[in-house]
Amino acid sequence: MKKNNIPVLDINKAVLSKEIQPFLKTDSISDIQDLHFCIIIYNAGSDTVEYHLHYFLSPSFLKGTPIAFFMKINNILAPVVLQGIMFRKGFLFEQKQEVIEEYVKTYFPVEFKYYKNTGEYPIPKTRSSRCWVLKFKEDKFIEKYEKED
Numbered sequence: 001m002k003k004n005n006i007p008v009l010d011i012n013k014a015v016l017s018k019e020i021q022p023f024l025k026t027d028s029i030s031d032i033q034d035l036h037f038c039i040i041i042y043n044a045g046s047d048t049v050e051y052h053l054h055y056f057l058s059p060s061f062l063k064g065t066p067i068a069f070f071m072k073i074n075n076i077l078a079p080v081v082l083q084g085i086m087f088r089k090g091f092l093f094e095q096k097q098e099v100i101e102e103y104v105k106t107y108f109p110v111e112f113k114y115y116k117n118t119g120e121y122p123i124p125k126t127r128s129s130r131c132w133v134l135k136f137k138e139d140k141f142i143e144k145y146e147k148e149d
Contacts, residue, residue: 005102008072009080015141016051016134020073023053023132036107037076043084051134058124059104059111066094070103079103 011017024037035055042050067079079100105112114122135143 006070006077006099006106008070008077010072016136017073019134019141019144020051020053024074024076037073037078038081039071039078040081040083044082046084048135048137051136053132053134055130058121059108059115060121060124062100062104063121067100069095070099077103077107 011020020039035057038054038056038061040052040054042052062079065079065081068082069080071078071080079095101112104115108121111121114120131147133143133145133147134141
């Protein structure tokens with residue numbers, strides 16, 4: 001599935017999709033409208049996997065973060081980052097820069113224009129400090145908690 005020219009994967013794990021829904025309906029920075037959702041997956045492929053759900057306010061997050069792919073959740077396009085023990089010697093693959101730029105151009109048009117003129121993204125006024133962790137062991141949902149980002 002594609003949004004613009006951005007290849008998108010869908011979640012095929014019903015319990016994960018269900019547990020993400022409440023996070024998408026709330027935020028911890030109520031006076032900021034442009035929150036963008038992302039997922040960081042820790043230790044994919046091991047028996048215990050954590051999905052860290054975050055909001056980010058600036059595309060500067062994407063500049064130094066190896067985006068593996070994008071997921072579509074409730075019509076929200078979310079970058080997904082893979083981290084953990086399997087990547088301690090380096091990240092083996094990442095999304096094409098053109099795809100990331102297409103995402104930024106679509107969802108951060110003002111910041112994208114600034115980036116094209118200066119080579120840097122503007123510094124956000126603040127940042128989200130909210131993170132939910134969804135923990136699965138042997139493919140079964142076992143725990144959800146909130147932590148400081």
